[in-house]
Amino acid sequence: MAKVGLSRGKSSYEAVRKALDLLSGDVQIPKDKLILVKPNMVSDTIELAATPVDAVRAVLDFLKEMGAKNLIIGEATAGPEGNTMGAFERFGYLPLQDEYGIELRDLNKDDHIVFEAFDADLTPVDIRVNKTFFESYVVPVARMKTHLQAIVTLSIKNIAISSIHNPDRHSLAWHDPEPNKFSHDPKPINLYLARLAHTIMPELAVVDGVVGMENKGPVAGTPVKSGVALAGTNALAVDIIGSELMGFDYRTVGYLWYLSQIMEMEREDIQVVGERPQDCVTRYKPYEKMQAILTWWVENWKELLHGDYIKSPMGKDRQYISV
Secondary structure, three states: OEEEEEEEOOOHHHHHHHHHHOOHHHOOOOOOOEEEEEEOEOOOOOHHHEOOHHHHHHHHHHHHHOOOOOEEEEEOOOOOOOOHHHHHHHOOOOOHHHHHOOEEEEHHHOOEEEEEEEOOOOOEEEEEEEOHHHHEEEEEEEEEEEEOOOEEEOHHHHHHHHOEOHHHHOOOOOOOOOOOOOOOOHHHHHHHHHHHHHHOOOOOEEEEEEEEEEOOOOOOOEEEEEEEEEEEOOHHHHHHHHHHHOOOOHHHOHHHHHHHHHOOOOHHHEEEEEOOHHHOOOOOOOOOOHHHHOOOOOOOHHHHOOOOOEEOOOOOOOOOEOO
């Protein structure tokens, strides 16, 4: 049975640390692998769209006490410039370098592998995905937010979209539709999220919901105080509980439903320790076009989610490419 730590707190540090401590017996830190702590900074200018730095501090303290040594903080901020280092500076992350002796890495400058996603017509398209995600023990630290194409942003979505090489993730959601380009429409994006998450599922997932974002998330929404944090070694379980705390049934969230089918997980398979979920629900306002988002289901989803979608430039072997 998957276990999820659920805590309450007035500050991000307090709540996140409590949630992690509830899981300390389940966390195994690898000695020979890079540990990637991955905040969410989809915007380099809007602080509410970013993971609070104190949530990351709580994660770093926990990991250090668990014996972690080879740690980095990595992000690939969106936007035309992808100004990750500017986001680190603006949101108070730069002092972490000296406090913890840790590297802040701009994953927009990472090497990449090729991964098969979808355009708006569900035609396969190749995108570049950052190499570090495939070589690391991945710890997403996400702010709890709604999403205008996928209903919720929690730990899994934090990984799956920001792992895409920045120029390859910009179509349809922010620009005019382009054929043969990665699509953010409900059908293709939920299939892609399930594909990549099943390929590089995070090893330790953290969600900070002390102050979340509702309505027009993940960038232009409004703050909502829910005062909770979640942690677990099963990211799908964490996100199922996270969506429940936001007032959503995970079975209406396309990528969570797909992953629950692939991984054979239902709500009854999750043990929540700490606070009682029913005492911690804050109903987030969804994006106003919720009915359009709910058109995500695809009849032949099993066929589209079956197989290995990591590709080399020649479409055969798994190989890294430098861009």
